Amino acid sequence: MNIRKAITSDFDKVWEIFSRVIKTGDTYVFHPNTPKKDLKKHWFADYMETYVLEEDGQILGTYIIKPNQIDLGNHIANCSYMVNPNAQGKGIGKKLCEHSLETAKENGFEGIQFNIVVSTNKIAVALWEKYGFEIIGTTPKGFRHAELGMVDTYIMYKNLKGEQ
Structure with a gap:
């Protein structure tokens, strides 16, 4: 598996992953019918870096990294990750997380904050906690889950300052 910066020709393959992930309405705030x-x-803006994980010429996952805020808050990163549903359970989320942590450090970020992690997304919450992210806040009923209705969301944070 290889992780690299996304290029223009990756757009359609990233769209395939993005559209399939958001269609379920259970983990991301994007409307399930978001147009291409x-x-x-959302994923290729000038102020963010986009990465893809590929294996045997297939893009199996993607993530973005960007400043969480502008100007005086730009020392904290924000990331979003998506894995092709057909490739789940292969450790791709883990590899994307590890790569993003290194990328954040290389880019001088002092921490990473996830502004909205859906509380019912237990696999993601457990993965982020495994990598040292902590739940630092809860937004009651912060997400309209497609099947469960209103569910809580978490703000998760990992301090990178002082890590090698």
């Missing part, structure tokens, strides 16, 4: 043209602003 919006991928540029």
Whole structure:
């Protein structure tokens, strides 16, 4: 498996993953019917870096990294990750997380904050906790889950300052 910066020709393959992940309405805030043209602003904007994980010429996962805030808050990163549903359970989320932690450190970020992690997404919460992220806040009923209705969301944070 190889992780690299996404290039223009990856757009359609990333869209395939993005559209399948959001269609379920259970983990991301994007409307399940988000049009393809919006991928540029959500996953390929100028102020973020986009990465893909590929194996045997197939893109199996992707993530973005960007400053969580502008100006005086830009020392904290924000990341989002997506794995092709057909490739789940192969450790791709783990590899994307590890890569993003290294990328964040290389880019001088002092921490990473996830602004909205759906509380019912137990696999993601457990993965982030395994990598040292902590739940630092809860938004009651912060997400309209497609099947469960209103569910809580978490703000998760990992301090990178002082890590090698």
